[in-house]
Amino acid sequence: MEKEQIVVRINELLQEMSKDRLVLLLNRLEKTPSRWKRKHARKTCSISVDFDTSDYSSQKPIRNVSISGAYVEANESFSVGQQIVLWLSIPNAENASFKIHATVARRDANGIGVKFANLSGYQKEMLERFNDSDQF
Numbered sequence: 001m002e003k004e005q006i007v008v009r010i011n012e013l014l015q016e017m018s019k020d021r022l023v024l025l026l027n028r029l030e031k032t033p034s035r036w037k038r039k040h041a042r043k044t045c046s047i048s049v050d051f052d053t054s055d056y057s058s059q060k061p062i063r064n065v066s067i068s069g070a071y072v073e074a075n076e077s078f079s080v081g082q083q084i085v086l087w088l089s090i091p092n093a094e095n096a097s098f099k100i101h102a103t104v105a106r107r108d109a110n111g112i113g114v115k116f117a118n119l120s121g122y123q124k125e126m127l128e129r130f131n132d133s134d135q136f
Contacts, residue, residue: 042066043131050087053078062088063111067119067127069102073111078104084114096126 001009014022042064049072050059060074070086078084082104090096100123102114119127 041131042069042071045130047088047091052085053082060111065127066131067116067124069105069113069115071111071113075110078107078112080104080107086114090126090130096130098123098126 014025017025043066044064045062047062047065048059049062049070051057051072051074056076058074058076060072063071063073065071072086084102084104086100086102088098088100098120100119101117103117104112105115106113
């Protein structure tokens with residue numbers, strides 16, 4: 001089914017709903033987990049990554065990754081908007097180690113969500129291949 005056909009069918013179903021049901025649906029959609037709202041799907045993984053901030057260096061595990069960002073398990077104090085540099089190696093990919101500039105987009109008690117900045121075409125391609133593979 002094409003995207004346009006899906007939108008048409010959803011619209012038909014919405015037209016059949018009462019106002020009360022539409023309000024309930026709207027409230028649910030607005031509380032939708034962020035993973036549904038992401039532009040790119042994230043792949044669950046456990047990849048060790050080296051990272052640097054202006055005053056700190058460490059090695060931590062990445063728990064999920066996409067071509068737009070990642071979730072790094074880290075209990076250090078990070079600030080949203082903070083710039084970091086990651087050195088990432090894609091498992092089982094020849095010459096797939098690279099430096100990525102990122103910004104802390106969110107943080108919680110277990111780690112940080114980072115948004116990648118200025119990925120090269122090669123880096124995007126390697127991340128897409130990894131996300132499409134069966135590797136963890």
